Amino acid sequence: GAAELGPYRHYMQKEIFEQPRAIADTLEGVQGIVPELFDGANAAAWRVFKNIDKVLILACGTSYYSGLVARYWLEDIAAIPTQVEVASEYRYRTSVPDPRTLVVTISQSGETADTLAALRHAKKLGMQHTLTVCNVATSAMVRECELAYITRAGVEVGVASTKAFTTQLAGLFLLTLALAQSRGRLSEEQEAQHLQALRHLPVALQGVLALEPLLISWAEDFARKENALFLGRGLHYPIALEGALKLKEISYIHAEAYPAGELKHGPLALVTDQMPVVTVAPNDQLLEKLKSNIQEVRARGGVLYVLADADTRIASSEGIHVIRMPEHYGVLSPLLHVVPLQLLAYHTACARGTDVDKPRNLAKSVTVE
Numbered sequence: 001g002a003a004e005l006g007p008y009r010h011y012m013q014k015e016i017f018e019q020p021r022a023i024a025d026t027l028e029g030v031q032g033i034v035p036e037l038f039d040g041a042n043a044a045a046w047r048v049f050k051n052i053d054k055v056l057i058l059a060c061g062t063s064y065y066s067g068l069v070a071r072y073w074l075e076d077i078a079a080i081p082t083q084v085e086v087a088s089e090y091r092y093r094t095s096v097p098d099p100r101t102l103v104v105t106i107s108q109s110g111e112t113a114d115t116l117a118a119l120r121h122a123k124k125l126g127m128q129h130t131l132t133v134c135n136v137a138t139s140a141m142v143r144e145c146e147l148a149y150i151t152r153a154g155v156e157v158g159v160a161s162t163k164a165f166t167t168q169l170a171g172l173f174l175l176t177l178a179l180a181q182s183r184g185r186l187s188e189e190q191e192a193q194h195l196q197a198l199r200h201l202p203v204a205l206q207g208v209l210a211l212e213p214l215l216i217s218w219a220e221d222f223a224r225k226e227n228a229l230f231l232g233r234g235l236h237y238p239i240a241l242e243g244a245l246k247l248k249e250i251s252y253i254h255a256e257a258y259p260a261g262e263l264k265h266g267p268l269a270l271v272t273d274q275m276p277v278v279t280v281a282p283n284d285q286l287l288e289k290l291k292s293n294i295q296e297v298r299a300r301g302g303v304l305y306v307l308a309d310a311d312t313r314i315a316s317s318e319g320i321h322v323i324r325m326p327e328h329y330g331v332l333s334p335l336l337h338v339v340p341l342q343l344l345a346y347h348t349a350c351a352r353g354t355d356v357d358k359p360r361n362l363a364k365s366v367t368v369e
């Protein structure tokens with residue numbers, strides 16, 4: 001009821017602001033990186049981790065995008081070949097099964113029909129090693145997987161997923177570290193550094209949430225547009241996808257995301273002063289390339305909304321609006337960069353007067369095909 005909303009206007013806003021707490025809860029009790037973090041009712045994780053050579057991630061919607069982030073981590077940090085597939089596609093296509101695969105499903109509800117069907121399909125193809133990153137411990141997904149990691153986002157009411165996404169990312173990062181460790185690829189020093197970065201996330205997230213007034217002013221511009229483009233590169237391409245999805249879901253603005261290098265292969269043709277372009281631009285090794293993508297947009301009259309790091313040298317100027325993130329966060333940066341995009345979608349929807357928590361035509365949990 002209304003009482004539970006406290007100072008917030010909608011559940012979505014409340015859930016965005018709950019993220020520091022949700023991440024802290026998800027990490028509580030994590031003393032070190034051990035496979036046991038992923039033990040399920042049906043098996044011990046260390047035995048499973050020793051018997052796999054690759055990972056296949058299956059999910060839908062926002063959970064699929066957390067899988068796309070995890071692929072970068074799994075290949076970069078754990079050196080495990082990783083494939084990510086939309087569950088509704090995987091379940092119906094002919095694929096080449098490998099029994100030495102860890103099948104990872106990601107689901108907030110644990111009841112999404114397509115994701116459950118994809119899991120059953122993978123098992124039928126002979127892949128018995130299964131793990132779920134899931135927010136509901138009593139769900140069908142948890143029952144049907146060997147191993148599980150239960151995120152502690154708490155109940156998520158808003159149809160557009162927010163805190164479930166960031167807690168999934170925290171769980172998938174821990175999974176990456178546990179797999180790296182089981183392969184002798186994680187030194188004690190690296191383990192300590194990663195754990196420290198994870199533990200600092202709630203504080204870092206508070207710093208990002210404090211940017212809300214700046215996103216409210218961006219949202220005033222977006223509310224008057226009918227299209228938007230989101231660009232990212234590398235680890236932040238999935239964050240661009242998630243930002244576009246959030247905007248579509250609740251503000252009904254048509255939004256697309258592209259890996260920035262693909263701009264010249266099509267979407268550049270759409271750029272006018274009526275097409276705001278959001279750029280996720282943390283200071284990683286792809287920054288210089290991203291800066292030239294920004295110039296390409298400017299040269300065509302496009303207006304840029306750039307999420308930059310504390311130390312990114314991009315200044316606000318005519319047609320370029322910059323919000324600087326308080327901290328540079330290395331490989332965990334997607335967890336921080338998604339938050340301003342959630343706030344942008346939320347405040348754009350508010351400005352347009354849509355039903356934020358219950359957008360038209362969408363359901364929180366899709367339990368039928």
Ligand code: G6P
Binds near residue numbers: 111160
């Ligand atoms: C629906 C929800 C999305 C969610 C997706 C997958 O479309 O509206 O927010 O990402 O289902 O749900 P799951 O519970 O499997 O994560």
